[in-house]
Amino acid sequence: xxxxxxxxxxxxxxxxxxxxxxxxxxxxxxxxxxxxxxxxxxxxxxxxxxxxxxxxxxxxxxxxxxxxxxxxxxxxxxxxxxxxxxxxxxxxxxxxxxxxxxxxxxxxxxxxxxxxxxxxxxxxxxxxxxxxxxxxxxxxxxxxxxxxxxxxxxxxxxxxxxxxxxxxxxxxxxxxxxxxxxxxxxxxxxxxxxxxxxxxxxxxxxxxxxxxxxxxxxxxxxxxxxxxxxxxxxxxxxxxxxxxxxxxxxxxxxxxxxxxxxxxxxxxxxxxxxxxxxxxxxxxxxxxxxxxxxxxxxxxxxxxxxxxxxxxxxxxxxxxxxxxxxxxxxxxxxxxxxxxxxxxxxxxxxxxxxxxxxxxxxxxxxxxxxxxxxxxxxxxxxxxxxxxxxxxxxxxxxx
Amino acid sequence: xxxxxxxxxxxxxxxxxxxxxxxxxxxxxxxxxxxxxxxxxxxxxxxxxxxxxxxxxxxxxxxxxxxxxxxxxxxxxxxxxxxxxxxxxxxxxxxxxxxxxxxxxxxxxxxxxxxxxxxxxxxxxxxxxxxxxxxxxxxxxxxxxxxxxxxxxxxxxxxxxxxxxxxxxxxxxxxxxxxxxxxxxxxxxxxxxxxxxxxxxxxxxxxxxxxxxxxxxxxxxxxxxxxxx
Ligand SMILES: Nc1ncnc2c1ncn2[C@@H]1O[C@H](COP(=O)(O)OP(=O)(O)OP(=O)(O)O)[C@@H](O)[C@H]1O
Ligand SMILES: [Mg+2]
Numbered sequence: 001x002x003x004x005x006x007x008x009x010x011x012x013x014x015x016x017x018x019x020x021x022x023x024x025x026x027x028x029x030x031x032x033x034x035x036x037x038x039x040x041x042x043x044x045x046x047x048x049x050x051x052x053x054x055x056x057x058x059x060x061x062x063x064x065x066x067x068x069x070x071x072x073x074x075x076x077x078x079x080x081x082x083x084x085x086x087x088x089x090x091x092x093x094x095x096x097x098x099x100x101x102x103x104x105x106x107x108x109x110x111x112x113x114x115x116x117x118x119x120x121x122x123x124x125x126x127x128x129x130x131x132x133x134x135x136x137x138x139x140x141x142x143x144x145x146x147x148x149x150x151x152x153x154x155x156x157x158x159x160x161x162x163x164x165x166x167x168x169x170x171x172x173x174x175x176x177x178x179x180x181x182x183x184x185x186x187x188x189x190x191x192x193x194x195x196x197x198x199x200x201x202x203x204x205x206x207x208x209x210x211x212x213x214x215x216x217x218x219x220x221x222x223x224x225x226x227x228x229x230x231x232x233x234x235x236x237x238x239x240x241x242x243x244x245x246x247x248x249x250x251x252x253x254x255x256x257x258x259x260x261x262x263x264x265x266x267x268x269x270x271x272x273x274x275x276x277x278x279x280x281x282x283x284x285x286x287x288x289x290x291x292x293x294x295x296x297x298x299x300x301x302x303x304x305x306x307x308x309x310x311x312x313x314x315x316x317x318x319x320x321x322x323x324x325x326x327x328x329x330x331x332x333x334x335x336x337x338x339x340x341x342x343x344x345x346x347x348x349x350x351x352x353x354x355x356x357x358x359x360x361x362x363x364x365x366x367x368x369x370x371x372x373x374x375x376x377x378x379x380x381x382x383x384x385x386x387x388x389x390x391x392x393x394x395x396x397x398x399x
Numbered sequence: 400x401x402x403x404x405x406x407x408x409x410x411x412x413x414x415x416x417x418x419x420x421x422x423x424x425x426x427x428x429x430x431x432x433x434x435x436x437x438x439x440x441x442x443x444x445x446x447x448x449x450x451x452x453x454x455x456x457x458x459x460x461x462x463x464x465x466x467x468x469x470x471x472x473x474x475x476x477x478x479x480x481x482x483x484x485x486x487x488x489x490x491x492x493x494x495x496x497x498x499x500x501x502x503x504x505x506x507x508x509x510x511x512x513x514x515x516x517x518x519x520x521x522x523x524x525x526x527x528x529x530x531x532x533x534x535x536x537x538x539x540x541x542x543x544x545x546x547x548x549x550x551x552x553x554x555x556x557x558x559x560x561x562x563x564x565x566x567x568x569x570x571x572x573x574x575x576x577x578x579x580x581x582x583x584x585x586x587x588x589x590x591x592x593x594x595x596x597x598x599x600x601x602x603x604x605x606x607x608x609x610x611x612x613x614x615x616x617x618x619x620x621x622x623x624x625x626x627x628x
Contacts, residue, residue, distance in 0.1 A: 001509040002516035013504040300500045303461060304514040304560070305489020307482045388481075391463060393456035396496050 003301075003310055007318040017290070018322060024286055025326025025372050026333065028279035033334040033368035035272030037356065040364070042268060044354035055102075055131045055222035056231045058250050059092055059238060060084075065246040079108035079118040083217040088245055092221045095238055097229035102128035103218035105194045107201070109165050119155065120186040121165065123194025131222050136176065136188055144190040148173045152184040163187075166200030178354055223247070280371070284379040287319055291383025298387055299395035312384040319380040320373065327372035331365045404599045405435035405458055405568055410467030412453050412622075427453040429622035430467070435568065435599035440591055440612055443603045445619035451603045452497050454619070455570050458601065459494050460484050471568060489518055493566035495574045497603075501545035501553050508532065508541040511560045524563070531559035534589055536582070550577045558586055562593065569593055569600040580608070587612045 001009060011018045060070060064082035073080040086103065093101045105123030124132045126144055136150050144150065149163070149170045157163060157172050164170075170193065178184055189197075198214040225231050231249055238247035291298075301311055338355060356364075387395070412428040428450040435441055443451050456462040457469055460476045469476045472491050476484060488494070502510050511528040532538040535555040537548075545553055558574050569590060575583040583606060591612050594600045602609060610616065618626035 001505060001513060002521070003513075006504075006513075010504045296500075297502060297504075300496075300502055302485070303459070303488075303494050303496055303500065305485050305517050307485035309482065310485070310517070391456075391461060393453070393459075393462035396456075396461070396498060396500070399498070 003306065003314055006314050007321060010314075010318055011321060021286060021290070021319075021322045021376070022326040022329065024279075024283055025323050025376060026330035027326075028276070028283055028375065029327040029330030029368040029372035030334045030337075031272065031275045031279050031330075032371050033331050033364050034337065035269075035276065036364040036367065037334070037338050037361065039269045039272060040356050040360065041354050044356060055250050056225040057223035057235055057238070057247050059088065059221040059223060059245050059247045060219070062244050062246045070248065073106065073120070079120040081106040081108055081219060083219055084244060086216050086218045088242070089218060089221050091242060092223060092238065092245075095234065095241070097226055097234040097237070098223055099226035100128065100130060100224045102130055102222045103191065104129075104132070104220045104222060105191050105198075105217075106219040107194060107197055119165075121149075121194060121197060122186055122188050123191040124188060125191045129222075130224060132188060136174070142173075144173070144188075144193070146190065147171060147193050147196070149187045149189045149193065150174045150176060151188075152176050152186045153178045154184040155187060165197050166204055168196050168200040221245075276371070280375045283372075283375045287376045287379035288383050291315065291380055291387070295387060295395050295398065298384070299392050302392045303396070308384075308388045311388075312381055315380045315384045316377050319376040323373045323376040326376075327369045330372065331368050334368070335361070335365065402436045403434040404437050404472055405601075406468075406470040407431060407433045407454070407458065408468050408470075410454070410457060410464045410469060412450075412457060412462060413465040426622045428457065428464075431619075431622070431624055432467075433617060433624060433627075435601055437567070437597050437599055438594055439614040440594040440600040440602065442609050442613035442616045443601060443619065444605070444616060449619040450622040451619055452572050453622075455572050455601065455603055456496075458568075459492055459570050460488055461494075461496075486518065489514055490564060491567045493561035493564065493569040493598075495554075495557050495561045495569075495571040497572040497576075499553065500557050501548075503545050506542050506544055507537065507548065507556050510545065510556055511563050514560060515563045519564075528559065528563060531562055532556070534585075535559050536585065551579070551582060554578060555582065555586065558589070562589070567598055569598050571601070572603045573605070574602065575604060575606055575609070583608060 061082050061084040064070060073082075089101055089103050092098060103125050107121040107123070109119045109121060122132065124144075126133065136144075147168065147170045149172055151157065151163075151172045151174070153175055155163075155172070155175070159172050159174055161172050162169050163172060170187075170189070172187075176184075176188075195214040202214075223234070225234050235247045235249050238245065298311055298315070301314070302308075306314070338361075355361075410428060410431050411426055413424050413426050416423065416425045431450075431454060443455070445451050453462060457464050458471065460469075460471070460479075463477065471487065474483075474487055476487075479487060502513065505513060508525065508528050511531060512524050515524045515528075529538055529541060532541055535558060537552050537555050537559075540548060540552060540556075545556070548556065554574060554577055558571065561569060561571065571590065574590070575586050578586060587602075587609055590600050590602060594614075602613075616626075616628060617624050
């Protein structure tokens with residue numbers, strides 16, 4: 001038994017104390033890891049929703065404004081549709097302050113091979129799109145060919161499988177990341193594909209635009225405002241000068257949703273941060289108290305000839321072992337909990353909740369591990385330092 | 400060069416002490432000079448509170464003097480850094496502190512071996528540890544933990560531990576405090592043997608029995624050495 005083996009021996013001989021400390025450290029790393037995952041999941045959910053808001057302004061038919069729930073169709077992919085003349089696209093593009101425009105096309109399926117619920121089909125113009133494609137590109141980097149569709153995560157069918165929409169056979173080329181919104185129930189395709197679907201529906205006689213030529217309609221125009229222009233000025237300009245359409249600032253439309261999410265994630269973030277601080281404080285106190293309680297033991301080691309350095313080595317090594325065990329335990333339990341209850345949390349919160357990718361999870365695990373590995377040993381090192389400020393003889397007098 | 404292995408020169412240890420109605424400086428040890436030579440056993444006696452432990456701890460480098468100097472084996476303790484002082488203490492000085500000093504996480508034999516293994520490889524220290532425990536009559540307790548030992552047994556263990564590294568200087572603070580006559584004699588005999596084989600031994604004691612083992616007796620009172628003989 002020399003000083004190198006002393007730490008492990010001390011831990012073994014004081015199993016109760018060791019277990020208590022391990023559990024405490026585990027609790028801290030659990031909170032750091034779990035907390036980071038929850039907060040990031042909420043932020044991911046929020047930003048994936050925001051990616052939908054790539055457009056500054058969305059222009060819709062004026063009639064749609066009163067008759068449909070714009071917000072849920074445009075942003076959340078609730079099945080629904082409306083159309084206007086495609087000449088609108090160029091007219092909007094010509095307005096002052098408009099940098100770029102891109103049309104979108106909506107169609108709701110009545111029934112499809114894949115799904116028990118109606119599915120929202122969103123057509124984008126691959127040439128001009130700037131709001132949807134960047135998001136799709138995360139899972140599918142090639143161009144969308146004719147009859148290719150990219151499916152939300154809740155759509156049944158693996159990439160490569162076929163779905164029949166209004167008699168038109170489409171191929172799922174990719175599945176999207178989860179967004180936590182009903183966009184997960186939508187599919188995306190090029191405008192050409194969508195027009196084929198509209199024709200298919202007309203053939204089956206279920207179309208509501210029997211009298212329209214699919215080639216001359218659009219559902220919305222997504223607008224990006226040029227730098228230096230005020231978004232609401234452009235909105236007012238369009239609403240004032242273009243009779244048949246209604247321009248909506250997409251922020252305004254979603255501010256309700258976005259604000260509540262942002263608020264919730266801030267609150268949760270603050271909550272977790274204070275829990276970490278609390279756990280870290282408890283940990284530091286526990287390790288410091290342990291150091292105090294063991295002053296005499298440490299003084300005896302000094303009497304026998306252990307240097308300050310050697311003593312700190314013993315103390316720090318002990319708490320490193322405890323912290324490593326605790327941190328590992330905490331991270332594993334937290335990872336298990338996230339894995340097991342992630343879905344439950346998602347549905348319970350009713351908020352877009354996207355669990356981060358494995359890489360990011362690993363970073364959080366590492367972070368939690370490092371935080372837990374620092375708190376205890378730092379406290380121990382500090383108490384060892386404090387110990388050496390006093391004469392050893394003085395400590396031996398304490399009873 | 401004289402044969403002094405421990406030299407204490409004009410050493411004072413001053414504490415700031417609060418009493419009921421005043422607070423003042425107070426010298427636990429006051430301008431003490433003394434020395435220890437190789438091969439002698441010196442007894443340090445005096446009333447409780449006279450400064451015996453304080454003096455012994457200053458020689459051991461466990462308490463730093465306020466004034467004066469302490470040298471052990473030619474090294475002035477105040478001039479050494481912590482690593483140097485710790486090493487000197489381990490290699491040259493065997494200390495039996497006053498009070499309870501067992502390491503409760505280690506068996507009795509591991510307690511005895513630990514100081515040796517701090518700076519040396521494990522080259523048969525187990526045998527020496529058991530031999531020391533045997534001389535002190537507790538070799539049958541070698542594998543016990545300190546919590547299972549009586550006060551007197553623990554004291555004997557700490558004496559064995561102080562001797563484990565074959566120190567040149569042995570400082571024992573009331574090593575026979577809670578021992579019966581027979582064990583007191585055994586312990587003093589062992590310390591006497593250590594002196595006979597060249598160590599300088601300083602023993603703080605109340606026992607009159609110790610007088611017959613001592614080469615010299617130092618008497619302290621109120622922080623000063625008042626009698627030497
Ligand atoms: N850290 C300290 N602060 C204040 N006073 C102290 C301190 N250490 C020792 N003293 C005082 O110094 C005096 C000498 O103490 P010391 O322990 O050296 O006495 P002692 O001779 O060993 O007594 P005993 O025989 O009871 O062990 C005592 O009066 C004690 O109260
Ligand atoms: Mg004393």
